Amino acid sequence: MTNTLHRFGPSQSFADDYIVFAMCARGKNDGDALPKLRQFLEMAVPFKPVNLGDAIHGGALRPSRAMNPLAHWNRDSTADFRAVIDGMDALTTVAAVFDNRVAAEDFVKAVKEADLGLSINISTSVDGAEQCCFAAGIPRHSVGYSLGFEGKTEKLPNADVLLLSTMCGHGMVSHSLAKKMIDWVKEGRRTPEQAAACLTRFCSCGVFNPARAARILQQAARGESPA
């Protein structure tokens, strides 16, 4: 799952994008991992994440299977962290998304102290992750670099759209919907936060960053370069 590695944008555009995730390895440390994964999610909440999720059930903002028609006028877009934690019932990757480095650093320090024995990764800019490790006094173990997109890149949309759609590396946030949300914010039909919530619901593992999305939507709608 390289679902957070290939987010599009220069390193400064990840200043509000820190994903800390935990996973176990088959046959190595998965025997007693479920409560530890849940503990990881529980520990993240005090550090005020902007999203929390597991790769099976999704994030803190989910689509409804039976939406009340009145929701069109009063839709609840509050992140439900408790539902994510309580709903975790199988081994998978769990993630906490932060919109600032300090929160991510403090959470990494707490995870280190908790000594869960799970593999912990930070997905952000190369420098941002290094700084988190330095603050926590942890030398990096391994690094997976993204070298960006190559090949028939003429098939890709513009940078504003890519900044949004690549926040779901599984591709569940379509380019068309990202473009539509930019247009709707531009037209004043939705606030950046409402449009970001709409995109967030499509992410099936909870790593989409609604705070970064709202910033990008606002900047793109104004014609500024979000990158």
Next chain:
Amino acid sequence: MKIDPNKCVACGNCTYVCPVGAIYIDPATRRATVNSKECVECYACYNGLSQEHLNPTFVRTLRKVFQMLRLRFDPEPDVCPTAAFAPDELVWPRTVRRAFSDPRVPHESTGVHGRGTEEVKTNDVSGRVKQGEVGFTIEFGRPGVGVWFRDLQTMCWALAKAGVTFEKRNPVTSLMSDMATGTIREDIMNEKVLSAIIEIKVPVERAEEIIRLVWDVEKQIDTVVALGVGARCDADGEDHVVAPMLEKLGYHPERAKTNIGLGRVTQAEAKITVSA
């Protein structure tokens, strides 16, 4: 994926949410329709859209009235008002599409959800990529373009010819009929998926050669490629080997996944129990 024509009200919301643009309003029937050749069975429409269960006749009438009056109702854009989506009963080889496109479905070969790879994310426990080695993830089709297995085949053959070994616990490798030649089974050549990842590992001395090979082959393939390069850091947490090599090739990596090394093996025997 299917859309029930008796339920669809042609609101058009689903046409925007399809990652590969395979849903359109058919002008003849005035119903949303799935282009099954292009659909990758990712279930983004079925899983991502909220569902109302309104009466289709009522909604169609309402829409006609609004249309006549040139009024625009401004409903939520991520809702199917009549819950019109109905997943198909998939059979082989079409099941491959969903396995490689719907992140909620774990790959049988690895048990891992998403794209089915572990890369260096569990390297602190698995020791998969050691110092002096480079792990590659070569991903095709992302973001939002998709890839046919016949295109993937071209890259697999080229890599095998260069003498690389494919990662065994990888969904693409599991579909090879001959790992030595990188030959993927013939019956899935005409299947399209949202993305697929080839994983290989080579000594660091060969990394540049592999990147140049990817550059050559990706020109022959009708999709986008996303390269990921994994490296083991030294005792001080530094990477003085792979990063300089990438710089030399003109790459300036902006983003990375960093394994901070807190994982440890807790099971004495490598007994496969549950997916990670």
